[in-house]
Amino acid sequence: MRSPRNAALAVAAIATVGGTVWYLLRRPRPSPEEVERARRELLAASGRITDGSITEAPYVRVEQRVPFEEPSDPASFGRQVIVYNYRIAGVSYEAAQDVTTLSEQVRDVRTDLPIQVRYEPHNPANSIVVAEGWSGLRLAHPHHEGDAHGR
Secondary structure, three states: OOOHHHHHHHHHHHHHHHHHHHHHHHOOOOOHHHHHHHHHHHHHHHOEEEEEEEEEOOEOOOOOOOOOOOOOOHHHOOOEEEEEEEEEOOEEEEEEEEOHHHOOOOOOEOOOOOEEEEEEOOEEEEEEOEEOOEEOOOEOOOOOOOOOOOO
C-alpha cells in the first residue's frame, strides 16, 4: 500500500463494491403481481401441456370501490381461484391458480370437461391453466338470441 497506484486500486475496488451493494439494496423490486405475471408468461411460452380436470372453481365477487373508501362488507371482496388436478409420470398433482386478474379469460368455465395444464418440465408442480395469451380452459358457448339452434 506504499505506492499511490495500490492505494488508488484499493479505493476503486471499495467504491465498486460499495456501488454494487447500494444498487442491489436500492433497486426497484418487482411487485408480487409482476412476478406472477412473469411466471404465467414463461409457462405459457415454454411449458409442456398435459390433461387435467377442475375440482373447484368458486367465484367470489370482487366489487369495485372508490379509492380510500372502507368496504361496507369486507366479505364481499375476494379472489377467484381455480383448483385443478393433473397427473405426470404417475404422480398426481393438485394446484390452485388465482385468476382474479384474468377474469376475461375465465368467464363461463365448463367444469364438466377436461382442461389443459401447462407445467414446468423440471418442476411439474409449477403449473397454470390460464394466462394472458393462452387458456387451457373449456368455456361454455355463448347463448345467442335467434333461431332454435342458437345461430
